[in-house]
Amino acid sequence: xxxxxxxxxxxxxxxxxxxxxxxxxxxxxxxxxxxxxxxxxxxxxxxxxxxxxxxxxxxxxxxxxxxxxxxxxxxxxxxxxxxxxxxxxxxxxxxxxxxxxxxxxxxxxxxxxxxxxxxxxxxxxxxxxxxxxxxxxxxxxxxxxxxxxxxxxxxxxxxxxxxxxxxxxxxxxxxxxxxxxxxxxxxxxxxxxxxxxxxxxxxxxxxxxxxxxxxxxxxxxxxxxxxxxxxxxxxxxxxxxxxxxxxxxxxxxxxxxxxxxxxxxxxxxxxxxxxxxxxxxxxxxxxxxxxxxxxxxxxxxxxxxxx
Amino acid sequence: xxxxxxxxxxxxxxxxxxxxxxxxxxxxxxxxxxxxxxxxxxxxxxxxxxxxxxxxxxxxxxxxxxxxxxxxxxxxxxxxxxxxxxxxxxxxxxxxxxxxxxxxxxxxxxxxxxxxxxxxxxxxxxxxxxxxxxxxxxxxxxxxxxxxxxxxxxxxxxxxxxxxxxxxxxxxxxxxxxxxxxxxxxxxxxxxxxxxxxxxxxxxxxxxxxxxxxxxxxxxxxxxxxxxxxxxxxxxxxxxxxxxxxxxxxx
Numbered sequence: 001x002x003x004x005x006x007x008x009x010x011x012x013x014x015x016x017x018x019x020x021x022x023x024x025x026x027x028x029x030x031x032x033x034x035x036x037x038x039x040x041x042x043x044x045x046x047x048x049x050x051x052x053x054x055x056x057x058x059x060x061x062x063x064x065x066x067x068x069x070x071x072x073x074x075x076x077x078x079x080x081x082x083x084x085x086x087x088x089x090x091x092x093x094x095x096x097x098x099x100x101x102x103x104x105x106x107x108x109x110x111x112x113x114x115x116x117x118x119x120x121x122x123x124x125x126x127x128x129x130x131x132x133x134x135x136x137x138x139x140x141x142x143x144x145x146x147x148x149x150x151x152x153x154x155x156x157x158x159x160x161x162x163x164x165x166x167x168x169x170x171x172x173x174x175x176x177x178x179x180x181x182x183x184x185x186x187x188x189x190x191x192x193x194x195x196x197x198x199x200x201x202x203x204x205x206x207x208x209x210x211x212x213x214x215x216x217x218x219x220x221x222x223x224x225x226x227x228x229x230x231x232x233x234x235x236x237x238x239x240x241x242x243x244x245x246x247x248x249x250x251x252x253x254x255x256x257x258x259x260x261x262x263x264x265x266x267x268x269x270x271x272x273x274x275x276x277x278x279x280x281x282x283x284x285x286x287x288x289x290x291x292x293x294x295x296x297x298x299x300x301x302x303x304x305x306x307x
Numbered sequence: 308x309x310x311x312x313x314x315x316x317x318x319x320x321x322x323x324x325x326x327x328x329x330x331x332x333x334x335x336x337x338x339x340x341x342x343x344x345x346x347x348x349x350x351x352x353x354x355x356x357x358x359x360x361x362x363x364x365x366x367x368x369x370x371x372x373x374x375x376x377x378x379x380x381x382x383x384x385x386x387x388x389x390x391x392x393x394x395x396x397x398x399x400x401x402x403x404x405x406x407x408x409x410x411x412x413x414x415x416x417x418x419x420x421x422x423x424x425x426x427x428x429x430x431x432x433x434x435x436x437x438x439x440x441x442x443x444x445x446x447x448x449x450x451x452x453x454x455x456x457x458x459x460x461x462x463x464x465x466x467x468x469x470x471x472x473x474x475x476x477x478x479x480x481x482x483x484x485x486x487x488x489x490x491x492x493x494x495x496x497x498x499x500x501x502x503x504x505x506x507x508x509x510x511x512x513x514x515x516x517x518x519x520x521x522x523x524x525x526x527x528x529x530x531x532x533x534x535x536x537x538x539x540x541x542x543x544x545x546x547x548x549x550x551x552x553x554x555x556x557x558x
Contacts (some may be wrong), residue, residue, distance in 0.1 A: 054432070075325055079487065079488075080487075080488050080489075080490075082488070082489055082490035083487075084491055173555050174413070175488060176484050176485040177488040177489050178489045179487060199476070200394060200474065200475070200476055201473075201474075201475070201476055201481065201484065201485075202474055203472070203473045203474070203484050204386070204473075209386065209388055209389050209390060209394060209439075210473060212389070212393055212394070213393060213394040216393040216394075216396050218393055218395065219394075227433075247438070
């Protein structure tokens with residue numbers, strides 16, 4: 001009997017110690033940290049945002065690199081920029097599809113921006129020494145302030161500043177982080193004196209739920225990415241942005257020192273073929289035809305004779 | 308240890324305890340959402356469960372259907388419904404009600420099924436109508452298991468109600484989505500801790516309710532439970548199976 005109790009005590013002790021060790025592990029480690037990267041090997045780690053279009057581009061990069069004889073480790077769907085940028089800066093990810101203006105604003109909040117080429121040059125300067133960007137693609141996928149076509153006609157809206165004409169309360173909708181972005185509701189107020197009536201979170205990144213909310217009138221103003229297939233319907237209007245509230249955001253691979261000239265040449269060829277229309281078509285294949293990223297990537301690379 | 312300090316800092320920051328996005332507001336929203344969902348699910352599941360339990364018919368169908376209901380991914384259902392009815396709280400209510408129905412349904416009919424048939428027969432023999440049998444016999448006797456079903460539904464709903472924030476500025480889920488997006492892990496963990504605390508409090512309430520609703524007649528008839536959990540009672544059990552001897556230990 002005594003022996004049994006002691007056995008039970010030991011068991012409780014083991015469980016308790018195990019729990020403490022496990023909890024200590026939780027507290028000190030970064031749960032999103034990548035497992036130790038295979039530094040020194042020839043494996044190239046390709047990452048992507050938790051955004052379907054970005055994943056398609058990452059998959060295109062991956063397959064093109066694989067066709068060039070490289071081994072690729074895919075770390076897709078990592079999340080928003082705040083989450084993955086430290087990992088890129090730490091050299092844990094070697095190739096990441098990025099957007100010039102958005103990345104520039106993330107690295108340098110006061111960046112001037114300008115034309116697409118100027119933005120690209122500023123981005124190169126703003127990157128840490130261990131990172132560089134390869135050629136930018138013609139395709140861009142940038143944030144926008146978007147309204148429905150009916151709403152635009154009713155209040156005679158053309159550019160962002162013309163939102164001042166709107167006589168009803170404007171509710172803004174989009175992902176949580178939109179509220180705090182440099183082009184968010186605060187910028188609308190400070191730059192144009194446009195008072196928004198509130199913020200409704202719709203956490204699908206300008207996807208179908210956001211479009212539906214716009215069409216239903218639950219929100220009046222949304223951030224929808226300009227390469228979204230939702231624009232094909234013609235029911236949505238992107239407000240023009242003459243003051244470059246949103247910086248031009250061309251697709252560009254951010255790469256680490258591990259990318260040699262051969263790999264860079266492969267990625268530059270991909271970027272040269274990736275035009276604006278191409279990106280909208282690729283996105284449409286994902287949203288409307290429900291094809292997976294790898295199938296879309298293979299089909300496009302084959303068509304462009306890149307693999 | 309930085310997560311822990313960030314979380315504590317977030318939880319004790321007075322700025323997080325006031326206003327429309329403050330912790331008290333979000334806690335109340337979360338609690339109300341959970342309660343409304345449970346009421347909606349109970350209104351649907353309890354009558355069906357009682358009907359199945361009382362008649363003994365349709366059990367196979369109920370098991371299969373509620374099993375299928377359990378397998379529905381809540382976020383997927385929420386998105387589908389939201390694409391139909393738009394953003395706001397309607398879609399989360401539908402999705403979470405679907406999540407809460409199976410455990411409540413199971414609690415309702417197993418509560419009736421677990422009753423000794425002799426008791427039902429006795430009730431019928433003394434001339435009770437079917438309605439009286441349900442209300443005066445089956446309902447009180449089955450109540451602890453029904454509350455058990457509500458209890459497990461509550462736990463699932465209170466945790467999953469964080470998804471309401473996917474399409475509405477509502478509930479504790481906002482801290483999770485916002486914290487994830489802007490990489491504020493203190494906010495995320497703080498929000499999670501609040502959800503856990505709410506779940507534990509609700510668990511306590513239900514555990515108490517489950518004990519309180521056992522009818523006095525049921526407990527009065529039971530022999531007093533004398534087992535104290537120690538290993539001393541084991542040898543005594545062995546001696547009871549010897550036939551013809553007294554139950555007094557004589558080793």
